Ligand code: SF4
């Protein structure tokens with residue numbers, strides 16, 4: 228493509244099918260305790 | 275439109291986020307403008323009237339761009355649809371897997387912005403007994419059926435004031451975790467005042483993360499974070515944090531954050547971020563204060579333009595470092611977005627898990643949805659000695675998600691923010707399901723910076739997450 232560079236694998240839809248296993252960290256615990264930025268959490272099922 | 279794509283320009287880079295697939299695209303100006311004129315569903319042919327709307331570009335150029343857009347649309351990574359509502363609607367209360375253990379409702383500092391009312395949460399100064407700490411472990415093991423990884427954060431007040439209880443709780447958990455097939459992860463959030471060799475050694479052996487409070491420059495920190503006699507704590511804590519972080523080398527025990535708060539008094543908080551980095555720390559989190567809007571230090575709407583400019587400045591500093599060295603100068607918590615391997619879509623519907631997967635427990639064993647609800651009577655969920663947890667409250671939080679919160683279903687940030695902080699909604703807007711407007715504005719700004727930084731990192735490293743370069747000496 229000349230005009231667009233796609234940066235990532237964009238797989239949110241696929242993760243919905245297998246997701247929700249509950250292995251991952253609870254969001255607010257990790258650093259801030261005053262807000263929740265979910266996107267910086269890691270999936271632990273793929274580790 | 276906002277609920278399928280989000281277009282923004284960060285430092286001259288045109289970025290398009292496909293909200294529902296998570297696709298991130300860097301585009302040129304024509305595509306950027308063209309996308310602004312399109313509404314899904316798209317058809318193979320460019321809609322009539324576009325060349326008239328965008329006379330800057332030739333019809334041929336536009337057609338070429340449209341074909342690229344259409345190809346991504348067909349692949350499901352541009353203008354894709356939101357198919358997650360069904361997962362949210364099925365959600366029921368889950369096992370408890372994380373606990374904030376308030377081992378101390380007392381504090382040896384008197385920080386001027388403390389949301390815990392200088393440590394006691396308005397409930398009187400108290401230290402948790404070791405017996406209650408052990409009881410909390412039994413409670414968590416019992417309520418976490420099916421979950422293996424359990425998290426427990428020692429919090430306060432100042433948790434290190436309850437050192438015997440911390441040790442008793444950790445030692446007890448380690449003695450029973452195998453038998454119940456659990457894996458405890460301990461963390462601690464401390465103001466640093468009571469750190470000494472023994473505590474540092476123990477924390478670096480047992481705690482998988484620790485959060486070290488420091489607001490940045492000495493004068494900024496010492497204006498707010500003061501002892502009972504009003505003296506700033508910077509000179510006492512910084513050497514201890516250095517000692518702790520330098521010896522934090524045990525496997526699985528290397529994570530930490532130096533965490534600061536910024537207020538109206540230091541809207542130029544990027545100076546504080548850089549100051550902490552220059553002290554030699556590379557895991558940083560500096561966040562806006564949570565405060566009633568009439569407090570003199572509270573962040574108010576008129577502060578937003580200055581804060582946005584600061585976030586842009588921080589972005590630029592970090593991005594330039596990535597461009598020059600291939601490495602991030604440090605990790606800034608709110609800009610850490612893994613564009614490839616973030617959490618699954620189901621997790622993104624509900625964020626923090628408060629009152630459902632996550633609870634806070636007070637020195638008396640009372641249970642609340644999270645640390646910020648502690649002391650608010652109507653949210654008390656039970657007591658670990660009685661073993662009861664209010665199922666109505668837990669279900670209410672299970673049903674609190676991006677499709678049930680005001681404004682979130684149409685917000686582009688919904689899969690990154692997950693509906694924001696429930697406690698802030700309640701405290702500021704009187705309703706858990708009404709996101710706090712200022713927090714939303716800050717969240718969206720940080721996400722744009724974080725996504726743009728993710729683009730830089732991914733281009734510099736071929737998709738691998740970049741390491742940080744320690745120590746930072748970028749200026
Ligand atoms: S809480 Fe605010 S920023 Fe977050 S998804 Fe909802 S409306 Fe958007």
Ligand code: SF4
Nearest residue numbers: 255626644695696697
């Ligand atoms: S409600 Fe807010 S403070 Fe409480 S756990 Fe959730 S994000 Fe954190």
